[in-house]
Amino acid sequence: MDAFFASVALLRYPQLKGLPLVIGGGRRAPDDALARRFAGQPLADIPAEAFPLLKDYTGRGVITTATYAARQFGVGSAMGMMKAARLCPQAIVLPVDFEEVRRYSRMFKEVILEIAPQMQDRGVDEVYIDFTDVPGGQRQSGRVLARLIQKSIHEATGLTCSVGVAPNKLLAKMASEFNKPNGISIVHEQDLQSMIWPLPCRKINGVGPKSDLKLSELGIHTIGDLAARSRDFLVDRFGQSYGAWLHDAAWGRDDRPLETSSEPVSMSRETTFERDLHAVHDKEVLGAIFTRLCEQLAADLQRKGYAGRTVSIKIRDDQFKTATRNHTLAAPVDTAAAIRRAAGLALKRAPLARPLRLLGVKVDALIARSALDQADLVAAPPESSQINLF
DNA sequence: TCTGGGGTCCTAGGACCC
């Protein structure tokens, strides 16, 4: 989906179309005040001048999505809001409306499933679709079906998307980036040299900043450079698994099947504080946050019907150093009290000398509740046995 | 100028078992 979060916001506030708009910013909801000020009026009647600007933003958030108008100024996903504010102070900021985003996510996926039932979910705004057995899926190398999907999604939601068609997921993902927004791109096996090899290695889904840096230190900048190196060379420097994978990726080889369903492995909740907090000095407020995270996580698990045996905590200090500790139980848990107790044991072993900016709780090794004997779930401990760390 | 939140997968060392 093209600039998904921002596009969803523009459906609500069409008067902002064409203006630089940035979505993100964490808990703070900059349009709360707006909603109060214009209560009772149609949202589309709120003048663009009334919206909050990036230059007035203060906080620790990052950008989730920027509109194409905002991207012209060099701002983009994952950039800190304060940095973005210097690059494009006049951009309008809106928070992510998660409920609305999830609603449109379900809508566009339903449209696709009606047309092509073999679909793999890749998060809120992305899917893989198998065209193979869809009637007409091969016409004009898939262009006809791609166009039908775009048109159907647009009619149902008002949103645009970009489609890449290729022999496998790796190439299709790259192809989908070629012609944004609202584009279609087709990559055939024989296009590898002309369309894929000139691209920077970073364009491979699975090559991030660290590997990209290491590659460029080896003089490998484009995917063609990568393809020119031997498998052994790459295995020697990147390990058996990743090295061999890099080599295959450069040659456009990918035999991963489409996964139409999957079971969750972990669930977590974490929060970055508005100001750094210290384990001793801010004991009470940290303790309250800790308990709240456990309650939210338990609610998530119960709502989705899962329990897990490994409970982890995550902390990040003022120097952005992250540490995790975990505790594995004999039986899976899904209650706030049991999670809090196990997380407390893990937290006791964590380094807590420095001020903290983030605290998180995670449950791993999940098992569907339906697959569990009720008796396997650890009963909530009595109040008196709770460990109060902070 | 600091850098969200929710995930998956991989690596590597150590304990422990046969």
Added chain:
DNA sequence: TCTGGGGTCCTAGGACCC
């Protein structure tokens, strides 16, 4: 005398993705 090989589980960190 100086010490196997294989397997599983647990723990911690890290790369990467949306």
